[in-house]
Amino acid sequence: MHVVITGANRGVGLALSETYKARGAQVTGTSRDGSTGLALDVADPASHRALAARLEGQAVDLLVCNAGVYLDKGQSLAEGYAPGMWAESFAVNVTGVFLGVQALLPNLRMSEGARIAIISSQMGSDTRAPGGSYIYRASKAAALNLGRNLATDLREMGIAVGIYHPGWVRTDMGGSSAEITVDEAAAGLSARFDALSLASTGEFLTWDGRVHPF
DSSP, X not given: OXXXXXXXXXXXXXXXXXXXXXXXOEEEEEETTSSSSXXXXXXXXXXXXXXXXXXXXXXXXXXXXXXXXXXXXXXOXXXXXXXXXXXXXXXXXXXXXHHHHHHHHHHHHTSTTOEXXXXXXXXXXXXXXXXXXXXXXXXXXXXXXXHHHHHHHHHTTTOEEEEEEOOSBSSTTTOTTOSBOHHHHHHHHHHHHHHOOTTTTXXXXXXXXXXXXX
C-alpha cells in the first residue's frame, strides 16, 4: 500500500505517517521545505508537478490532503483579515488540495480502489456558525465543497473521496487545551480512511466516525 500524505512534518500529518509506517505501508510524506519526506509547497503548481515527476509510474492507493494553514486566528473584524491573508489561506487550504489531486490523478488511477482523504474541519460546516475565524472557516467550507464535487467526478474512475473533521487536536494549530492527542486523531482518521469506499464516497465524517452536518 502506497500512502501519500501532505504536510507530514508535524501534527496530525506526522502522526498519520507514523501510523501507516507502523502498519508496513510505503509512505511518501511531504513538507514545504523538504525537511520531512519530499518537498511540496501545496500553493505552488510547479511544486506539484515536481512531486508528480518524482512519483511517475508509482501507484498511489491513498492520498491524504492534510497540509493547511490557520492564519486568521484572533483577527479583529474591524481591522483584521487582510486580503493577502485570504489569498494565502485559500491557496493552501483549497487550491492546494485540488492541485494535489490533479497532479497525482494518474498515480491514483493506477491503483485498484484508490482513495482520497481531504482534511477539512467542523469549522467549515454551514450549520455551525459561531462567528470569527472567517478566512479559515471559509477555506475549510470550500475544501468540503471541493471534496464533495470531486467525489462525484471521480466515482466513474473508481476513486473514492472522503472529507474529515480531524477533531480538536493538541497541535500548534489546535493549542494545548484541545480535546484529543495527535495519536488519537491519527488512529481515528486512519480507521475512517480504511472504511472509505465508493459506497460511502462524498462522506463528511468526524475523526471518530460520526456523520458531520454540512
